[in-house]
Amino acid sequence: MTAHTPSTVEHSPVPGSRRAGEVRRRGDELLSIGAVLTFLRDDFPEVTISKIRFLEAEGLVEPQRTPSGYRKFSSADLDRLAYVLRMQRDHYLPLRVIREHLDAIERGEAPPALPAPDNRPGPLEEADRELVANPGGGVRLGRSELLAAAEAGEAELVEWESYGLVSAGPDGGYDGEALQVARLVAELGRFGLEPRHLRAMKAGAEREVALIDQVVAPLRRHRNPQTRAHAEATARELATLSVRLHAAMVQAGLRSRA
Structure with missing residues (x-):
């Protein structure tokens, strides 16, 4: 401009x-x-x-x-x-x-x-949706690319990282899941929810991860590659169920206060 x-x-x-x-x-x-x-x-x-x-x-x-x-x-x-x-x-x-x-x-x-x-892309553009749907597909975002995709500024990303909401991989790049988190954190920010307000959500997610890990950890240690693959599929399924349960509980809680 x-x-x-x-x-x-x-x-x-x-x-x-x-x-x-x-x-x-x-x-x-x-x-x-x-x-x-x-x-x-x-x-x-x-x-x-x-x-x-x-x-x-x-x-x-x-x-x-x-x-x-x-x-x-x-x-x-x-x-x-x-x-x-x-x-x-x-x-x-x-x-x-x-x-x-x-x-x-x-x-x-x-x-x-x-x-x-009917043609509106929604909060995530289609390219972002593909990236999120295949986070393990080898696609990596650099820092500037993540900022552009999340429509965020450097200061915002630094703050998100300071609260552990978004983190780079060992190679310094960001995967599809990091992008998804960044976009959601940015969307919540439009409602006045700051990163410090999201610490409870992060703590809750970490507890859910620990719970799922208890179920799949023995399978991940198995020598059979098929068993280990089954462990990853089970972990994804449990994660999906956990998210659905969380959403249902939040909606039920909101209705009870209406």
């Missing part, structure tokens, strides 16, 4: 938030990142300051900077942020596609057509 000045974005046709109009009526005053967060949370309660900073790092919005380095957002910036968040939430579009939409709008062109509901 090319750099823009307040004069070029002031009349941007990007459909934005309802409250961006309120900012315009007040003279298109420049907003701090905290004020932007307050405006956006009317329509996007899950948005966080870290998410706004990430979208800036990805070049989807370019706020002005004061001499002391503070971000200052115009109503057009607010519109752009609202557009990005809406396309992510309602259409599951990846950032590269949203950037194409914004670039087209800035050129005065109609943005690409939105996918039909």
